[in-house]
Amino acid sequence: MVSSLLQVQNLSVRFGTVTVVDGIDLSINPGETLALVGESGCGKSVTALSILRLLPAPGIISGGGVAWTGQDLLKLPLRALNDLRGGDIATIWQDPLAALNPVLPIGTPIIEALVRHRNLSSAEARTVAIETLQRVGIAQAEKRLKDYPHQLSGGQRQRVMIAAAIAGKPKLLIADEPTTALDVSVQAQILELLRGLIRDTGTAMLLITHDLGVVAQIANRVAVMYAGQIVEQGTTAQIFEHPQHPYTQGLLLATPRLHGDSMPLPIPGVVPPPGRWPTGCRFKTRCPLYTQPTCDDMPPLMPAGEAQPARCWFAGTPAWDKAKVEA
Amino acid sequence: MNQPLLTANGLIKHFPTRGGVVRAVDGVDLEIQQGETLGLVGESGCGKSTLGRLILGLIAPDAGQMALQGDNPASVSNGAAHFRRRVQIVFQDPYRSLNPRRSIGDAIAEPLLIHHLETKKMVRSRVAQLLQEVGLDPSVIDRYPHQFSGGQRQRVGIARALAVQPELLVLDEPVSALDVSVQAQIVHLLAQLQQQRSLSYLFISHNLGVVRHMADRVAVMYLGKIVELASVRELYAAPCHPYTRALLDAVPEPDPAQPLEAQLRGDAPDPIAVPSGCRFHPRCQLARRVAQEAEESIEIGNVQRVPLVCHNQEPALREVVPGHFSACHFAEQLMPLQHAAAPTIEGKVAV
Numbered sequence: 145m146v147s148s149l150l151q152v153q154n155l156s157v158r159f160g161t162v163t164v165v166d167g168i169d170l171s172i173n174p175g176e177t178l179a180l181v182g183e184s185g186c187g188k189s190v191t192a193l194s195i196l197r198l199l200p201a202p203g204i205i206s207g208g209g210v211a212w213t214g215q216d217l218l219k220l221p222l223r224a225l226n227d228l229r230g231g232d233i234a235t236i237w238q239d240p241l242a243a244l245n246p247v248l249p250i251g252t253p254i255i256e257a258l259v260r261h262r263n264l265s266s267a268e269a270r271t272v273a274i275e276t277l278q279r280v281g282i283a284q285a286e287k288r289l290k291d292y293p294h295q296l297s298g299g300q301r302q303r304v305m306i307a308a309a310i311a312g313k314p315k316l317l318i319a320d321e322p323t324t325a326l327d328v329s330v331q332a333q334i335l336e337l338l339r340g341l342i343r344d345t346g347t348a349m350l351l352i353t354h355d356l357g358v359v360a361q362i363a364n365r366v367a368v369m370y371a372g373q374i375v376e377q378g379t380t381a382q383i384f385e386h387p388q389h390p391y392t393q394g395l396l397l398a399t400p401r402l403h404g405d406s407m408p409l410p411i412p413g414v415v416p417p418p419g420r421w422p423t424g425c426r427f428k429t430r431c432p433l434y435t436q437p438t439c440d441d442m443p444p445l446m447p448a449g450e451a452q453p454a455r456c457w458f459a460g461t462p463a464w465d466k467a468k469v470e471a
Numbered sequence: 472m473n474q475p476l477l478t479a480n481g482l483i484k485h486f487p488t489r490g491g492v493v494r495a496v497d498g499v500d501l502e503i504q505q506g507e508t509l510g511l512v513g514e515s516g517c518g519k520s521t522l523g524r525l526i527l528g529l530i531a532p533d534a535g536q537m538a539l540q541g542d543n544p545a546s547v548s549n550g551a552a553h554f555r556r557r558v559q560i561v562f563q564d565p566y567r568s569l570n571p572r573r574s575i576g577d578a579i580a581e582p583l584l585i586h587h588l589e590t591k592k593m594v595r596s597r598v599a600q601l602l603q604e605v606g607l608d609p610s611v612i613d614r615y616p617h618q619f620s621g622g623q624r625q626r627v628g629i630a631r632a633l634a635v636q637p638e639l640l641v642l643d644e645p646v647s648a649l650d651v652s653v654q655a656q657i658v659h660l661l662a663q664l665q666q667q668r669s670l671s672y673l674f675i676s677h678n679l680g681v682v683r684h685m686a687d688r689v690a691v692m693y694l695g696k697i698v699e700l701a702s703v704r705e706l707y708a709a710p711c712h713p714y715t716r717a718l719l720d721a722v723p724e725p726d727p728a729q730p731l732e733a734q735l736r737g738d739a740p741d742p743i744a745v746p747s748g749c750r751f752h753p754r755c756q757l758a759r760r761v762a763q764e765a766e767e768s769i770e771i772g773n774v775q776r777v778p779l780v781c782h783n784q785e786p787a788l789r790e791v792v793p794g795h796f797s798a799c800h801f802a803e804q805l806m807p808l809q810h811a812a813a814p815t816i817e818g819k820v821a822v
Contacts, residue, residue, distance in 0.1 A: 183650035184621075297738045298515075327514040327677065329735035332721035336733045354651065357723030361731050380727050398655045399725045400680030402707060407684055410659055411652035414620040
């Protein structure tokens, strides 16, 4: 078996007394893109932040571990962790305007990261920065190094942030909603760019997103989160062709499509916020398969150890056939 | 055909800025029939929200006229309360469009009192009825916005817009801030309300998937102009403008078997520096293809050639097939291929 690059084991996160992430397991192999999918408040971004110990106060990791090529990231001294942050593990955030320093030229963070993590001289780093900006499709890169973030469009800023992340050839990219703030035409270009990078450099990626369209385009494997837990995991083909969990099935049916005949199907009710999760199965309040008393016990990820486990007592049963007829 | 509910002609709205004049809306004609949903799509900065605000009468156009069925146009330009009552808006962000310090009952009651449609005594029962119509329990009337989820707040926003019994609702990205599982609930609610009250909608969105299920006709906007207008069926199956086509190609479908190809290069140009001729020509793949056979062509940046006419002459929005309008000199070149490959599309959400 290939030893995984990143392994998240039974990770839990609390904000004060409220549990936000509740015992999740993930692993990413070298060169693989894993999409972590879910709606707002499901804990996907908090999971990403925990991996690099970037949780804002009062968030704390209350249990579990994160292993990076065998080292425990949660116990690593801060100095050693800082060697990894922006080096072997690089990040891309949703909002480049918030992630880029408005008073520094865009070249500075790229060059700094290369000097800090890849032991280049500033002249060498500058050359690599120019090459990388060209690679992400920034024209006149040399001139652009001295531009400030406000002088660029949203799409260009996102390219700059990607350039800063990939310049040092990281082994893992953590991308949190990297295209959500962009127009579809720019999104398509950024997705193409990321796909090319992964193919050419063998970088692994943890992609956090709510957009199943983006997932279908770029991910090898998918983990679906709901109310702090992973409710289903599988290869992209498995998840899209044979979703096992009623929530995954519902998400796919709720997503509006350009082609095909299906109308978007509403999932009744609301996403329960942290602190108000139901006991037992957390999807039971919205699930057409809800059965008493079975679903009042928390289902495990079943079948354990299989390639596509789902956290549902009735995994694999089509849940929404009746609802489709009524809608 | 009946007289349309709303008619707008030659609407222009320019904003002077330090960097130059932003041509946000640059000559738009449109009609909305009673009971119809007109979808308005385009990328950020194309002017779709400005057009929505013009239609609401929130800002005055620099030029052009607008009229509501049975009203004289002067009442629009005066911003009369009467016009405001007939046209209402639902905003994108239900978090920011409700006052956090007022109960939702008060928020919904306010327009009823302003327009003298209810007395203070009776208003509460009317609000309770509105809450029920948008699928909320009337017992929540005294709660505050923070006690609701995003989808529920959007229902409150819809109830408030409906309170004064408008005929036209401008829906500005009404589901974009909502989770996917909740989006469809709001889409269905809007469709249901439209049917019950024979409402007209101007549905503004960048999400082409949602528009396909909401709209009867769709207008595509690019840099302040409508470049294509057609029934939803026609537009999605056989787009007649290269921009529409590229936009549709850029939407990632939730299907790993349909890989995406990025057709559009670069960002949408600045509405301050609008290109000459056809506004889309610097990004247009069709223009590049046509240029290879065109008699007269011209070289533009990055060693691309485009037909001279695309560079020099602004195309008018013309009827290419009955009911299908495109502002492209070479619209016909897009047609035959696509009609052959047109997939079947169901109509909008049925309730």
